[in-house]
Amino acid sequence: MKILKFGGTSVGNPERIKNLLSIIQPGDEKQIVVLSAVAGTTNALVEISQAFIIGDKQKAEALIKGLRLKYDAFIDDLFATVEGKNNGKELIEYHFNFIQSFAQELFTPIEEKIILAQGELLSTTLYHFYLTEIGVRSKLLPALDFMKIDEDNEPVIDYIGEHLTGLLKTATDNNLFITQGYICRNAFGEIDNLRRGGSDYTASLIGAAIRAEEVQIWTDIDGMHNNDPRIVKGTKPIAHLTFDEAAELAYFGAKILHPQSVFPAQRYNIPVRLLNTMDPEAAGTLISENGAAKGEVRSIAAKDGITAIRIHSSRMLLAFGFLRRVFEVFERYKTPIDMITTSEVAVSVTIDDTRFLGDIERELKDFGSVEIDVDQTIVCVVGDFSLNTHGYASRVLDAVKHIPVRMISYGGSNFNISLLIKAVDKVEVLRSLHNRLF
Secondary structure (H helix, E strand, O other): OEEEEEOOOOOOOHHHHHHHHHHHHHOOEEEEEEOOOOHHHHHHHHHHHHHOOOOOOOHHHHHHHHHHHHHHHHHHHHHOOOHHHHHHHHHHHHHHHHHHHHHHHOHHHHHHHHHHHHHHHHHHHHHHHHHHHHOOOEEEOHHHHOOOOOOOOOHHHHHHHHHHHHHHHHHOOOOOEEEOOOOEEEOOOOOOEOOOOOHHHHHHHHHHHHOOOOEEEEOOOOEOOOOOOOOOOOOOOEEEEEEEHHHHHHOOOOOOOOOOOOOHHHHHOEEEEEEEEEEEEOEEEEEEEOOOOOOOOEEEEEEEEEEEEEEEEEOOOOOOOHHHHHHHHHHOOOOOOOEEEOOOOOOEEEOOOOHHHHHHHHHHHOOOOOEEEEEHHHHEEEEOOOOOOOOOOHHHHOOOOOOOOOEEEOOOOOOEEEEEEEEHHHHHHHHHHHHHOO
């Protein structure tokens, strides 16, 4: 069985939804199609939720009306028959009345997640209705019946596999299944989600849970490129990446792939292909266990919104347990660290989640002086940096010798060199590295 995930731009308008069939090509092979919300829907639902949170019901109502009008037009273009149009109109009537009903309730993060789930519930059901209209058999699999995360927001793969397999067994005469990306239930049974971009993660988790033959991620770009094509000219798609290389690139800013989506597939050695809905014939990028190019730089990625924290303390010198106590502060506030560098009397770390920055800073001051730099960017150069390679570190540093570098991380992984720079220098650094390395 193959898992095919289509992102928001791939279902961004009725024409694109109709064109998915030429990619899916239903037949004897069993396939699970994972859909994101229609492009722009999740952003609109976030705005509606924010209006509810601040109690601005008038603004929320206007936003709901605007989104509803877009879906009214969507229905008219997607369906050709009266029955199809009526089914579509009944569906959006139900969902938008449901969203509107939250104006009468106390609005909390629980209700917000329920509203955010409506985008995927709409897109998948509309596609199922469309396939029914044109005579293509499909089965809708509600993700809320099998996708689950635990108390630590980690997916429960055994649960997913058991419940999804049960659903598939009830429809053995079907070969095409459709389900929602992004949404799930949490440990309390409440509607939750895998965070933005989580449809990739959904596809990888499903692939891992049922030991699929392959996971395909269909987006609007022909694979993972060797740099950011929005910023750097002349970038090229990478034909083959290892799981480790892809994970580094996704985590450090490659927007084509959700940062967590590599790991479930890697655990069960399930190949992942990154393909282009707009150009289905393009080769894209294959991510698998083998195939790394030895002694090469593969790609460059950048992660914005980084905050750097330096703790300076003479008590750190020759003291055991110091770093543990520092890390425990971040652990208490469930704030992950991206990079770390140390010297005899100082340690610098970076974070991208600043919700508890004030509390973290206050506790860290118990250890010594604390300096905080905001508006930073991590630039990650990914390739083969194993012990047997040489010269690449000097080439990377030579390329940025005219740029102030706040931190350097090298040696923690065989696959990357990471640089922390000011966000304003990102474009120059990406272009300079590209020219020097490629």
